Amino acid sequence: MNKILLTFILSILVLHNTSTAFAVGGNKLVPPSDFQAFDTPNDDGRSISLRWPSSPSESTEVEYVVYVSIRKSGPFNTEVLRINSNTMYKEGSDSNFHYVEIKPELFFNKESVVTGGKPDYFFKLFMMSDIENVAIKNIASATPKGNWFNWKKLNNFIILIAFSTLVLLFIEHAKKNPNLYLRKISGLDAIDEALGRATEMGKPVLFVHGLNGMGSISTIAAVNILGKIAIRVAEYDTTLKVSNIDPIVLSVSQEVIKESYLEAGRPDAYVEDNVFMAASEQFPYVAAVSGIMLREKPAANFFMGYFYAESLILAETGAATGAIQIAATDSYTQLPFFITTCDYTLIGEELYAASAYLSREPLLLGSLRAQDIGKGIIIAVLVLGAVLATFGIDFISLILKAG
Amino acid sequence: MNFFKRTIPLIIAFVMGVLMAFQYYVPHEASQSLLKIVTRWGITIAGFAVFIGVYSLFHLHWNKIKRKLPGWGYSIFVFFGAGITVAFGLYNGGEFFWNDKQQGTMFDWMYFNVQVPAGATMFSILAFFMASAAYRTFRARTSEATILLVAAVIVMLGRVPVGTLLWESLPPIADWIMSVPNMAAKRGILIGVSIGAIATSLKIIFGIERAYLGGGD
Numbered sequence: 216m217n218k219i220l221l222t223f224i225l226s227i228l229v230l231h232n233t234s235t236a237f238a239v240g241g242n243k244l245v246p247p248s249d250f251q252a253f254d255t256p257n258d259d260g261r262s263i264s265l266r267w268p269s270s271p272s273e274s275t276e277v278e279y280v281v282y283v284s285i286r287k288s289g290p291f292n293t294e295v296l297r298i299n300s301n302t303m304y305k306e307g308s309d310s311n312f313h314y315v316e317i318k319p320e321l322f323f324n325k326e327s328v329v330t331g332g333k334p335d336y337f338f339k340l341f342m343m344s345d346i347e348n349v350a351i352k353n354i355a356s357a358t359p360k361g362n363w364f365n366w367k368k369l370n371n372f373i374i375l376i377a378f379s380t381l382v383l384l385f386i387e388h389a390k391k392n393p394n395l396y397l398r399k400i401s402g403l404d405a406i407d408e409a410l411g412r413a414t415e416m417g418k419p420v421l422f423v424h425g426l427n428g429m430g431s432i433s434t435i436a437a438v439n440i441l442g443k444i445a446i447r448v449a450e451y452d453t454t455l456k457v458s459n460i461d462p463i464v465l466s467v468s469q470e471v472i473k474e475s476y477l478e479a480g481r482p483d484a485y486v487e488d489n490v491f492m493a494a495s496e497q498f499p500y501v502a503a504v505s506g507i508m509l510r511e512k513p514a515a516n517f518f519m520g521y522f523y524a525e526s527l528i529l530a531e532t533g534a535a536t537g538a539i540q541i542a543a544t545d546s547y548t549q550l551p552f553f554i555t556t557c558d559y560t561l562i563g564e565e566l567y568a569a570s571a572y573l574s575r576e577p578l579l580l581g582s583l584r585a586q587d588i589g590k591g592i593i594i595a596v597l598v599l600g601a602v603l604a605t606f607g608i609d610f611i612s613l614i615l616k617a618g
Numbered sequence: 619m620n621f622f623k624r625t626i627p628l629i630i631a632f633v634m635g636v637l638m639a640f641q642y643y644v645p646h647e648a649s650q651s652l653l654k655i656v657t658r659w660g661i662t663i664a665g666f667a668v669f670i671g672v673y674s675l676f677h678l679h680w681n682k683i684k685r686k687l688p689g690w691g692y693s694i695f696v697f698f699g700a701g702i703t704v705a706f707g708l709y710n711g712g713e714f715f716w717n718d719k720q721q722g723t724m725f726d727w728m729y730f731n732v733q734v735p736a737g738a739t740m741f742s743i744l745a746f747f748m749a750s751a752a753y754r755t756f757r758a759r760t761s762e763a764t765i766l767l768v769a770a771v772i773v774m775l776g777r778v779p780v781g782t783l784l785w786e787s788l789p790p791i792a793d794w795i796m797s798v799p800n801m802a803a804k805r806g807i808l809i810g811v812s813i814g815a816i817a818t819s820l821k822i823i824f825g826i827e828r829a830y831l832g833g834g835d
Contacts, residue, residue, distance in 0.1 A: 259647045361646035368643050375639075375816070382820050430660065432815045435822065439829040462671030463664065467830060474831075488681060492674040498740035499733075510689045524744060531747040545811040547804050555755045563807040564814030570829055578826050582817045589813045 244272045244349045247313075250340045252355035255316050257618075260361025262316045263336055265296075267351070269311055270342065273300040280341045283319050287354060291339045293322050300342065319359070333358050367618025382585040389581025397583060402541055402559035403572050406517075409539045410447050413514035419454035420444070421513035423504055423529060424468070425520020425544065426497060428461045432567070433545045437519035438464070438471055439570035440543065444517065445475035449484055458493040458507065460500045465492050501525040505532040518542040518557070519566070522549045530556035543569060628825040635823030676700075703728060769795055 247267040255262035265281060277300040282291035295317050319336045335358050340351040389395055413420045422441055427434050441457065448455040457472065459465035469490045476485040493503035505528065508516065516533040518526070518540070526542075526549040533540050534556045542553035543561035553560045561569060564586060571579030600611035638656065641649050679693035703725065708715045711723035756767040775781035776792020821827035 257645055259645045259650050261647070361648070363644055363646050365643055365645045372643050378813070378816055379820055382817050383824070386826060428664070432818050435830050436818060439827065442829040459671075459674075462667035462669075462674070465674055466667065466670055471830065488678050491678045492671040494675075495668075495671060496733075496737070498737035501740050502736075506689065506692070524741065527747050527751060528740070528744055531751055545807075545814070547807045547811075550807070552751065555751045562810075564810040567811075567814035567818045570827060574829075579821065582821055582826070586810075586813050586817045589817075590810060593809055593813070 244277065244342050244344060244347050245270050246272075246342050246349045246351050247340070250338070250351045250353055250355050252336070252338050252357040254357055254360045257362050257365040257367050258316075258359075260333065260359050261318050261320060263319060263338075263357045263359050265313075265315050265317060265338060265340075265355065267313050267340060269313065270300070272342065275299055275301060277301075277342060277344045279313065280343055281315075281317070282339045282341070283317070283322060284337045284339075285323065285334050287335075287337050287356065289337075289339075291337075295319060295322055295338075333360065365618060369618070370614055370616070371618060378585075378589050381588060382582050385585035385588070386578050386581035389577040389584070393577035393580075395577070395580045395584055397572060397580065400561065400565055400568065400572055402543065402561045402565065403569055405539075405541060405559045406444060406573070407447065409515035409517075409541060410444070410451055410453065412539055414451040414453045416514045417453075418514035419456050419511060420448055420515045420517070421504075421507065421511075421533075421538075422455060422457040422517045422519065424457070424459050424461070424464055425518075425522045425546075426460055426500070426525070427521040429463045429467060431521055433521040434461075434464055436567045436570065437543070438467055440517075440519055440566075440573065441468060442471045442475050443570065443573040445472040446479045449476045449479035449481040452481070452484065454486075455489060456507065456511075456513065457490040458500075458504050459491065460493065460495060460497075462492060462495075465490065497523065497525055501528050504529055508532050508536050508538070512536050513538050516540045518544070518553065520544065521546050522553075527552040527556065533557075624828075624831065627831055628828065632823055632825065635819065639819070639823070769799075 247270045250265070250267045252263055252265050255264045267279075279296070279298050279300050280294060281296040283293050283295045284291050296315055298313075298315070317338075335356050337354050337356045339354050342349045342351075410420060422444065424437060425431075425433060429435065429438075445455060455472065457468050459468060469487060472490055473482070473485050473487075476482050493507075494500040507513075508529075509532065513533075513536070516530075516538045518529060518533075519542070522529075522544050523546070526544070526546070530540060530542065530553055540557040541559045541561075542557040543566040544550060544553060545563050545566055547563065550560065550562055554562075568583050568586070571583050596611065596615075600615075603609070603611055634656070637652070641653055675696065679696045681687075682690045682693040706723065706725040706728065709723075710717060710725070711720035713720050752770070755763065756770065757763065772788060773792045773795055775784065776788040776790075776795075781788040781792070818827065822830070
């Protein structure tokens with residue numbers, strides 16, 4: 216039985232080697248048996264996918280070349296692809312198929328393409344070596360079409376809808392039950408303490424914006440906190456200085472503070488020059504803000520938003536002046552620096568929670584509860600996924616695969 | 619007035635928020651064009667907003683000089699630096715500002731020989747601040763500080779050749795600290811941040827969070 220098996224395996228090996236030698240050594244290229252073109256799924260309508268099975272003649276000396284034309288009759292003289300024949304295999308397959316995405320419009324002038332909609336593109340595949348060129352008989356054609364939904368992102372979309380529904384449900388729930396329990400965030404409780412200290416010492420409060428513009432959620436969250444701080448500052452009749460690096464953030468901050476002073480019944484106390492543009496670049500901003508800290512010695516420093524390498528320089532300078540410092544950032548690379556140098560640090564999503572926490576508005580508090588539930592669900596899925604993956608069941612990681 | 623100050627901004631936030639959220643899932647050319655247009659709007663607004671920033675900067679420093687506030691002498695350099703930069707920028711190496719920007723002009727020289735080194739100097743100060751912050755943090759007064767100290771020493775030694783000389787297992791231990799406990803904490807924070815960002819976005823889109831418009835309501 217073993218002899219028969221051994222003979223069978225040997226004969227397969229001999230046959231395989233013979234066919235390869237015949238194909239390459241004998242200079243006889245065997246072209247792929249098929250060649251397909253189709254509209255690339257989940258794209259903007261500019262790309263066409265080409266797919267063809269592997270050939271036994273593939274080697275480093277053999278190339279695949281694809282030509283395109285806008286007419287089936289040709290001429291096929293516009294080269295769109297040239298690859299080594301043993302590359303560009305379809306992702307995840309066992310090297311049985313080649314797969315490439317082509318943007319044919321890049322190879323044609325607009326005038327040469329038929330007007331009125333996207334044209335059909337015709338592709339011809341050649342297999343080329345130094346000695347021989349072989350064309351695949353069939354000409355593949357396809358029309359690129361834009362897609363209205365990226366199905367690879369379906370899992371992401373479902374999670375977004377589910378979480379959004381959760382947030383809106385809890386906001387509705389919070390309307391009916393306004394006394395929701397919130398865990399204590401000591402950094403936010405300390406804001407009053409810091410402002411009180413500044414008032415007692417007769418020194419200003421310095422609010423330092425991060426480096427990102429208004430397009431960043433962390434900046435919006437920082438502006439929301441600034442509004443709440445400004446109300447308290449106006450009530451305590453102390454000075455609030457706000458440094459900005461972005462002119463749009465500057466304008467928004469000025470407007471928010473002005474409204475806060477108005478709400479506190481102290482519009483006369485608002486000084487526009489106290490909300491200022493310190494610089495427009497990272498290190499000049501650091502120099503300007505550090506200078507303010509050293510000259511004016513604010514009693515309380517707030518660092519809110521997204522920070523980069525400047526975080527430690529700012530916070531260390533503030534610590535050296537003896538100010539009480541509260542930082543809030545979602546920039547995880549800078550968190551250690553703030554934790555090291557500030558009295559209180561709001562970590563990650565606590566920055567987003569601050570506005571709701573400080574205002575205690577039921578509608579805002581509802582979203583905080585939804586955030587906590589969302590985190591709980593993610594933790595449960597992570598634990599379940601880790602346990603299942605340990606036993607070789609990876610369907611959760613497949614479901615959550617990024618598109 | 620409230621209609622212009624509140625209602626219209628809230629409608630714009632809702633419409634654009636929903637559009638841009640769905641835009642992420644729509645690969646169609648129309649969706650990509652919308653993204654391009656909105657991005658261009660952002661760039662245009664930012665361009666005009668520069669004037670607000672410049673006005674704020676000059677107004678602040680002019681008042682400082684006028685009132686002889688502490689450090690007013692530095693404010694003179696703001697005008698001096700801005701004046702020279704604008705003058706050479708407009709001069710454009712003799713080609714003036716209505717022509718394309720010339721290379722190798724005095725404007726470029728000032729950027730590469732004044733602003734870049736000054737920025738690099740500020741950045742280099744970070745090393746000293748890092749040392750002083752580390753000294754304060756790593757005084758092993760609590761169990762958390764001790765863990766931080768031990769982990770930091772292992773990672774620092776594991777990343778330099780002398781660490782391998784001391785003990786060849788240091789680099790793999792440092793790598794493990796970075797890729798397991800450090801990565802776990804980082805991802806935990808990132809998940810929280812992402813959920814918080816979605817919740818905040820929803821609050822803004824649906825007009826629940828409106829503090830950014832000014833006022834507390």
